[in-house]
Amino acid sequence: MTRTLPRTSEPAVGKPIDRVDGTAKTTGAARFAAEHPYPGLAHAALVHATISRGRITAIDTTEAAAIPGVVTVLTHHNAPALKPPRKVSPLDLSTMASGTSVAYLNTDEVHWDGQPVAVVVAETLTAAREAAALVKVVYAPMRSTVDFLAEEPNARPQKGNLLMSGSAKKGDAEAALATAPVRVEGRFTTPPHHHNAIEPHATTAVWDGDRLTVHDATQSIDWLRSHLALRFDVPAEGVRVIAPFVGGGFGGKAMIWPGTILTVMAARATGRPVRLLLTREGVYRTVGGRTPSTQRVALGARTDGRLTALVHTSVTYTGRVGGSPEQVTSQSKHVYDAENILVRQNLVELDLISNTSMRAPGDAMGTFALEAAIDELAYELGMDPIELRMRNEPERNPIDGRRFANRNLREAYRLGAERFGWADRTPEPGSMRDGRWLVGMGVATAFHPAWQFLANVTVRLSVDGTVLVRCGFQEMGMGGATAQAQIAADALGVPVESVRVEYGDSTLPLSPAAGGSMQTASVASSVLAACQKLRRKLAKLGPPGETPAAVLARAGVPSLEASVGSDSRLGRLTGQARFLAKLLRDQRRWMRAASGAQFCEVRVDPDTGETRVSRWTAAFDVGRVINAKTAVSQLRGGIVMGIGMALSEETLVDPRTGRIMNPGLGEYHVPVHADIPPIDVAYLDEPDPTMPLGLIGVGEVGITGVAGAIANAVHHATGRRIRDLPITLDKLL
Template sequence: MTTHAKTPVDPAPSVPVGGAVGRPVDRRDGHAKVTGAARFSAEHHYPDLTYATMVHATIARGTITAIDTAAAVAVPGVVAVLTHLNAPRIRPVRKGNIVRDLGPSVSGTEVNYLNTDQVFWDGQPIAVVVAQTSVAANEAAPLVTVTYREQQARVDFAAEQHNATPAKGDLTFAGTKKKGDAEAALATAQVSVDLRYTTPGLQHNTIEPHATIAVWSGDHLTVHDTTQSTDASHKYLAWRFGVPAAQVRVRAEFVGGAFGGKFAVWPGTVIAAMAAKAVGRPVRLALSRKAVSRAAGGRTASTNRIALGATRDGRLTALIQDSITHVGSVGGLLEATSSPARHLYGAKNMLTRQNLVEMDLLPNTWLRAPGEAIGSFVLESAMDELAYELAMDPIDLRMRNEPATDPTSGKKFSQRMLREAFEAGAERFGWADRNPSPRSMRDGEWLVGMGAATAYHPVLRLVADVKVRLSNDGTALVQCGFHEMGMAAATVQAQIAADALGIAYEKVRVEYGDSDLPPGPMAGNSNQTATVATSVLAACAELTRKVTALARKTGTTGQEPAATLRAAHTPFLEASVGSTSRLGSLRSQGRFLATFLKDQRWSKAARGAQFCEVRVNADTGELRISRWLGMFDVGHIINPKTAASQLRGSIVMGIGMAMSEQTLVDPRNGRTMSAGLDSYYLPVHADIPPIDVAWLNEPDKSMPLGIIGLGEVGMTGVAAAIANAVYHATGRRIRDLPISLDKTL
């Protein structure tokens, strides 16, 4: 067994006391990552470690009637081959209440892996080979032969859309939203557009594929996992394996990207723990790129009808969006594609409907800016089309429809500076130099176009338990099981704690990424920084009160905190927010509900203005993005350096969505045909222009330190800005992503 290892912390640059927040401080994990000192989930070492490879189903729906493992078992080095016939029995998936008990509700699917003979999608893991080496495991896995009794499967999204039914919605998002009579208003509108847009499914391709090392010591389970929710994962595994949650530890000190794909618990994590229990040895299960695409969900495809009606002076009288997305027959999530349409523009009459079709495909899951990435492409493209119908500047049309309050809920905005973002962005980008006529700007053989779009992502806060310790040597320790996936989470929390305690930034150490620490939130929905900051600030305030009281007793008022502790012969003081006791858990649920209800008084969101310039070769149709500017209204920026990196990374993902990425599914059998980087095309460095990002840096007064999450807003509006620029350059309107070469010719 390995011992409890602290997260590596690099020496930090000197920052003036009280001046850490708002400074471009280097990421604390940077040195460890670039030098190889950081250990990711598959890189931990245990005695007698074995290696596992999953075997995937080759049909979309049916029953396993026979499974022959003899050839696989005969491969030298193979320790075991587990199937539904001999794998350990574990509890089936339990559908939990996401407010009461997050753990059981985070399963990627409802399948009881290796405990059932039923197949629910092509690619479902149905066996696992455990061997002394990864070479042996990979050699043996294809030798497992399976016989099936196939059933008719629903795998063709286009053919199944007529079976779509209205979505029920969830805690924060209603399936249908209506204001006035939008269809009647559309029919009588002076100017209107009624359009259809489609987007393909998208796959996760993070730098670090999904991987797990599972180790049993009696009834105690330790898991190194590529998760972005250690707390939910350890509760989930405890339930599945029937052990107390205190006996399961999930560690994820470093995660090489996730973007939503590592929040749910996918088959590899469960099967690794099953295999380790069966063979009585540690098991490492690292998924190949193809295995990730077949066993871990991505973004759903979508079909969208959007219709806009307006007066001749550009006032919206009707806004309609009808969306169809799919889920799996054994799980999947509602993709809130109509989210931007509900909150961005002040149409008098609105109707947005979410519809779902159930299919025998791998269940979909979160992928950066779920819902808003698709919805912003649809809405912002349609707004551009309406602007041309009105012979109006596209930005002017947006500004004419800026609402005073939220268009659907009527709530006041906690902050909304979209007009200022567009004004500042247009000036910085040179929008006024644009000739508004399509195909009117040219540079030699290149047609030049400029496009704009609104970026939008809602604000969410969850709850975090935090412990802060202040020592008499002048250092502080912050402990919280939050996650570091490359966004400098530990860096910004150290900056916040340093200023809150009135000590130097380099004196603050942060521990994270471990379910043994006070539970942190999932790293998703752009919530983590504000959520953890809320608790860090509360703990630091309590510590400050304790130090102040102690200073009065010791006569050290006005001196640095460490001097007070030394005068009192006190080695350290601690303050905590939350606890893992049953009472503490109930209080955490109460804190969540109180925070949720408080935040629901306002309409909160990150917003921005995306500006794009493209060049399209008049002869070949080759598309190149030549310039980019994102101007954002994202509250108070804690660390400008890491914030700029987050926004640029989001924009790059949006460029991939717009220009090349698509999950190709064979409509005959449901097999993912783009399962690997050889057939799923991500943008490379040559595809990306210099990306200029800027922000207004105006704090949202309803949030801790004025923070608004910004990890996802940068992806929204990107695809629309590109498509709008392509239309301006070529006169060709693209309504179906990706914008491939055949569509620009």
């Protein structure tokens, strides 16, 4: 039993509170991974392989070493030994952290074009980079497989894992499809993408004996700590990872890529603090991106629009040296109440760098194909695309009949349609114009599963009325610390200004990686539990009706602390096991997800096919919103990224060589400000009863459905169905 504390301030949860680190970032006081000064700091630069597979037969560093200021040039001839990464185990999630399986600079083998084959360490950054260009490498190339589309016929079924099945079915979808009164079927493709966070990956590494301090641009502080300890064969207790500020990640900083490991190695080899700031090209060459995909979506329906068959299959790639299968067809199990469903994901293996998570892995691609196909079906039926969706809105999770923890998609569509003015749309393609511009309006469903993982937290209340929340989570601009301060403030009944949150340091209690839209919910759950413990302790000290500070003062207690979880080796292991069991149990009981309705208006130039997005409205069901400003920012950012995916972004991997040919912001076209219209983001603020405070993560759902909505709007404007992203103007000529 806990009692209600007297409220000394307005509730903070839900308010559009400014981010707590905003001032530090805007004034430049915030130090990012490449901004930490150390006496004797040396700078590193990477040399990248220029073949996709083969062996190094000779490597000449003479010219590089002769550049004034060069400290050393590390190659596989002189680099310190590196332990291999461990096999992936669900009881230690850090085993998932290895970007690739390559033993960097411990082998003469080359496994992808861009693999680091040497590291130059120098007194200055310019000397390091000048010397890196002078390292001469001779290769014996071997046959490699790098052409995704050519390899597609060799795709094999993807194996499932704990969180994701490679395939699923209900009934006989292909048979139902064959006899369906109305049918649509299409092949869809999406290209490779890269994250392009504003801060390139960077590391500063400092050894002191066997103790290591690393400042790194990472989304996974704890994984990095364990992984570095393993690779460099030192006790994890001696490794400290510090990353309070990360300049965007989007999944690209979740795994541990060669740059980080080679910086630590260079510091080990030289006995000096070493900093590596990747060039933008270096990020493309040494950090995985989003896999391309080919997808088939086939829908069968009765003439009233009820789906009888939904088939969604996909092919993506993983690298021969690593990568993760993605849940491309996942939404097709959850979004529409089809009588028969078949989803199947397939994989090819290529001699490219591992693919990696990028904002809504799988779902960003899958919702494009599924939502475009649904729109095609609506036209085939002569039905409004929202009406078609509502007729197929499920009561229970379509694939297996589980209950939805929350499902308010009807309400999201109603709200979105009203704000957008969907009723003004005339359905016939090409029927709306503004001057010479063809105007089109499109809609699509956004969907992303909700997760929660283990987080340890301590909360301390001091007699001066301040509260300190400690948890080693990571902040990449999402507003994590601000949200947790709001949550703790309300849980303890104190003003949000009196709460300080410490995060971004591996000496703090364990946090899960920032990914999968689960950090805020995971940490919140433990913050709430710790605050509750604290209130129980407080109740023993004094009568109700006083502020927490007053209770402490009268009891003569300087501070009170409560913890959730243990950071000992055993504590982590049992915590992880317990959590995994709960995760699986929850997964069997409920289907939990964020969802939403994406509405957009595009303008297409009838002469040139240029497509510009002119208006956006989105209405989301993301449970309870903790911070009205940062949550909306995240959702809006997802939409911006989706606009890039729909219209312009594509990593050009030369199918002849496996080499990325546009490794920079000049030729990889992320949207610029002029591409982005005003984006109206609304949310229902309906708590999910199964999540802490009813909140659902907002990091990824924003990008889902965006490309589908745009493709549908382009069809409405022009009558053309473009099933291959990006929708560039040549496809509309």
